[in-house]
Amino acid sequence: MPNSNSQIPLAKQSPRVVIVHDWLTNMGGAENVVLALHEAFPSAPIYTSTYMPEKMPAFQNLDIRTTYLQKLPKPIRKLHKFFPMLRVKAFQKLDLSEFDIIISSSSAESKQVxxxxPGQIHICYCHTPIRYYWSxxxxxRKDPGFGKLNWLVKLAMPIIVPSLKRADYKAAQAVDVFIANSSEVQKRIKKYYGKSSTVIHPPVDVNRFTPARERSDYYVALGRQVPYKRIDLAVSAANKLGVNLKVYGNGSEHEKLVEMAGPTIEFFTDRFGDASDDAVTEALNNAKGYIFPAEEDFGIVQVEALAAGAPVIAxxxxxxLDIVQDGESGILFDEQTTESVVEAIKKAELTNFLPGTLRRKARRFDKGLFITKIKKIINDYS
Structure with a gap:
């Protein structure tokens, strides 16, 4: 018989996890990361500064908790991006004491939580150190992307950014573990925050795509139509070559892009002003190629294009650089100019890309791998 004094070891309790995200007002790659984090930890509530459920159907049945900014009148709340210091204070005020592990999904202020x-661990999945402060x-400053309000933002930036940078740096020093979404972001975390990080690429639903063997005669450009995305380069290159281009998305540059577009270019948006998932999936499944002129922190749509069998011109x-192998899964160009994009498209036209091969290359970014890697990090700190 066992010794009466022996103790049966208690089962290890799972840590209580919470997810914190900058804002939930439009769908993008960062929001898909949040959904994958929630899939990994389904009992974790999601805290965010402001939430627009009508634009976020994928979050409809999840436990979403907001800061006091959600109580602002809707017209003011919609302008929350003008008030970063308010978001800093809002995240700092959150009481997360009931949780053992805090996972912040951050390209802005959520890391301020x-x-x-004692004993709490803060793990930051960093999409990038805040772009408009650092990199x-x-x-x-040259083109903030606020359209008619650019003049105001340009005046305000030199006044408010220095103190916001100090607050962001201080918050980064309190993070226990940084996860970078790409090798580029890993370098930025080291450069601006002086912190080491592990790279885990964002999750991509590669199974959403079914590549057509016979490709159509058009290229695709996709994303928020704001200055740094440089969709104007895709439009001007398509104009110059006379190739068919389908442009999906919306933003402050939309009217400018429409005005400069020639007869071979079409624009598509849905009722929310963005591109619907179904339309984008269908377009990429059949596209001749995907044009990506931006310098992006990661660029999930590049992986989606490969999963759909479309080579990436980036x-x-x-x-x-983490996604596209020049001459194998796409064509890389060195300068953000119309001429560079034109030459890259010409090279792509002369290269034989096999849709099945491109799809296999996309599988290393599968959502299942992301969830496995995230769970391992959480287990290591539990």
């Missing part, structure tokens, strides 16, 4: 008791301040900086 505070640990409130791309000069570009944003600016050879940032996250593209």
């Amino acid at each position: 505070k640990k409130t008791r 791309h301040y000069n570009e944003y 600016f050879g900086k940032g996250g593209a």
